[in-house]
Amino acid sequence: xxxxxxxxxxxxxxxxxxxxxxxxxxxxxxxxxxxxxxxxxxxxxxxxxxxxxxxxxxxxxxxxxxxxxxxxxxxxxxxxxxxxxxxxxxxxxxxxxxxxxxxxxxxxxxxxxxxxxxxxxxxxxxxxxxxxxxxxxxxxxxxxxxxxxxxxxxxxxxxxxxxxxxxxxxxxxxxxxxxxxxxxxxxxxxxxxxxxxxxxxxxxxxxxxxxxxxxxxxxxxxxxxxxxxxxxxxxxxxxxxxxxxxxxxxxxxxxxxxxxxxxxxxxxxx
Amino acid sequence: xxxxxxxxxxxxxxxxxxxxxxxxxxxxxxxxxxxxxxxxxxxxxxxxxxxxxxxxxxxxxxxxxxxxxxxxxxxxxxxxxxxxxxxxxxxxxxxxxxxxxxxxxxxxxxxxxxxxxxxxxxxxxxxxxxxxxxxxxxxxxxxxxxxxxxxxxxxxxxxxxxxxxxxxxxxxxxxxxxxxxxxxxxxxxxxxxxxxxxxxxxxxxxxxxxxxxxxxxxxxxxxxxxxxxxxxxxxxxxxxxxxxxxxxxxxxxxxxxxxxxxxxxxxxxx
Numbered sequence: 001x002x003x004x005x006x007x008x009x010x011x012x013x014x015x016x017x018x019x020x021x022x023x024x025x026x027x028x029x030x031x032x033x034x035x036x037x038x039x040x041x042x043x044x045x046x047x048x049x050x051x052x053x054x055x056x057x058x059x060x061x062x063x064x065x066x067x068x069x070x071x072x073x074x075x076x077x078x079x080x081x082x083x084x085x086x087x088x089x090x091x092x093x094x095x096x097x098x099x100x101x102x103x104x105x106x107x108x109x110x111x112x113x114x115x116x117x118x119x120x121x122x123x124x125x126x127x128x129x130x131x132x133x134x135x136x137x138x139x140x141x142x143x144x145x146x147x148x149x150x151x152x153x154x155x156x157x158x159x160x161x162x163x164x165x166x167x168x169x170x171x172x173x174x175x176x177x178x179x180x181x182x183x184x185x186x187x188x189x190x191x192x193x194x195x196x197x198x199x200x201x202x203x204x205x206x207x208x209x210x211x212x213x214x215x216x217x218x219x220x221x222x223x224x225x226x227x228x229x230x231x232x233x234x235x236x237x238x239x240x241x242x243x244x245x246x247x248x249x250x251x252x253x254x255x256x257x258x259x260x261x262x263x264x265x266x267x268x269x270x
Numbered sequence: 271x272x273x274x275x276x277x278x279x280x281x282x283x284x285x286x287x288x289x290x291x292x293x294x295x296x297x298x299x300x301x302x303x304x305x306x307x308x309x310x311x312x313x314x315x316x317x318x319x320x321x322x323x324x325x326x327x328x329x330x331x332x333x334x335x336x337x338x339x340x341x342x343x344x345x346x347x348x349x350x351x352x353x354x355x356x357x358x359x360x361x362x363x364x365x366x367x368x369x370x371x372x373x374x375x376x377x378x379x380x381x382x383x384x385x386x387x388x389x390x391x392x393x394x395x396x397x398x399x400x401x402x403x404x405x406x407x408x409x410x411x412x413x414x415x416x417x418x419x420x421x422x423x424x425x426x427x428x429x430x431x432x433x434x435x436x437x438x439x440x441x442x443x444x445x446x447x448x449x450x451x452x453x454x455x456x457x458x459x460x461x462x463x464x465x466x467x468x469x470x471x472x473x474x475x476x477x478x479x480x481x482x483x484x485x486x487x488x489x490x491x492x493x494x495x496x497x498x499x500x501x502x503x504x505x506x507x508x509x510x511x512x513x514x515x516x517x518x519x520x521x522x523x524x525x526x527x528x529x530x531x532x533x534x535x536x537x538x539x540x
Contacts, residue, residue, distance in 0.1 A: 061480070061514055061535060062336075062480065062481045062535045064334040064336075064377060064481070064483060066332075066334075066353075066361050066377050066379060068353055068354035068356075068361045069354055069356070083336075083338055083365075083372050083375050084338035084339055084371065084372060086338075086339070088513070088537075089480065089537065091336050091338045091375060093363075093375055095353075101354065102353050102354060105353055105361065105363055105377055106377075107334060107336050107375055107376075107377060107481070109336060109480050109481055109535070111480075111513070111514065111537075113511070113512040113513050113514070114512060114513055115512065116510075116512050116513045116538065116539060116540045117471065117510065117540040118509075118510050118511050118512050119470065119509070119510045120508070120509045120510075120511075121436070121437055121470075121506065121507055121508060121509065121510070122508040122509065166391070167391055200389065200391075201387065210331070210332065210359065210379050210381075211332045211334070211377070211379055211483075213334060213481075213483045213533060215514075215516045215533075215535045217509045217511040217514070217516070218511065219512075236391070237391055238390070238391055238392040238520070238528065238531050239388075239389070239390045239391065239392065239487045239528045239531070240386075240387065240388050240389045240390075240391070241383070241388050241390075241487040241488065241528075242383040242384060242385065242386050242388050242489075243358070243381070243383050243384055243386045244331055244381065244383070244485075244487070246485045246487070246531050248518065248531070248533075250508070258508065258509045258511075261508050261509070261516050261518070261533075263483060263485075263518075263531075263533050265331060265332045265379070265485045267358075267359065267381075268386065269386065270386045270387040
């Protein structure tokens, strides 16, 4: 007899509701990064905390997560607060903290979508089907990457000393084992790219996301239509400037739906 | 004898330090928008409040401002707090409030830049010199626009019923009267674009920024090198999705320096 098991992602973002907007979570070794947990899973936990708040209306429209300090292994508290509820949207603030103080601050906008003229102006990057591309095995020191099937179209993990003139990475990605795409999962995928400076410089160097902003372009029903399929994720940097670079990214459904656009600023030392 | 006068922008972001991280400001008619003040000037006031805090180190690296409700004419309070101070960067939260409650929340990262490999990957849009382009007279109902000299390269204010296939606007812009570019001014300019949906639909309709994120790529000295010259500002939308669209923008110095990249999500009704 096969017992249904909980997906490691659901375990990683599992929260106890401690009332008054406080949710308790626990880091898991599966989503560890080189220092602290994968930033994407922390962002996903914030989305989950807000989604579970009894006062929440609508679905995620925008999220900004600031990474103040690494989250230590162990328990953490997420405090969320509805700063304002309007007719069709709601503004949230959130703070993740541990015994040593705040580790993460965030703001979010949740909203209700309705019929309106709509259009996708961006063009989906050309990419052969994921099944025709080789799977990348995640490096040993980055445990969280093993939770994703990644098939790089271009801009894969750089070989040592191979500089690139472009910082663009495009890959097909889905959770491993497969899991239906929802807002926490899409949030985490918006941070799935290794630092752009590695690609440009052809080597790993100290780098870490300081602030991540994701805009969601679909509602839960459109997201669920993606099922467990791959999404096409593409990212590039615009400027590397004396210790900080920016990254701008798009996440596309295989059916051509632009699910999310995302931006981040990253600290680097070189 | 000519008396030196205070620039309207400096008046608009003038703050009294009320201690304990509270700063008091006052809206000014010069920076009024159709409802409440220009979002860019509110963002600029937040940057100014953090900059004036005695604990502040470094200069702006990232800023996210969420617009919860219009700021009413009159006084407002900006409460700023250093959530965490690291070796080379500092994380801030801010909240603008009035008697009726919070109107704006924000997070910011300030940091110290240092020597590191740097590169601008983005290409500056082609544009003829601002002096060769006609000046756009701001519409009567948008007072704040009169504080800027705007010379549209492409994507100017649309003529009635003229739809456009592209949401891209590129313009030369500087403060009027001229004023040396600093971080509050650059912050405000990152919100200088009229809503992209007007351009696509060829008409004005209800629209307003919900969340604005700006990444700064220069330090104060590099910024001051721009003097009072025009900057080239370019913005486009990626997706319009059932009531919310995103906008991504770049602000270039005339000398080819990418000063800032900026993103926002905008509510619209159509």
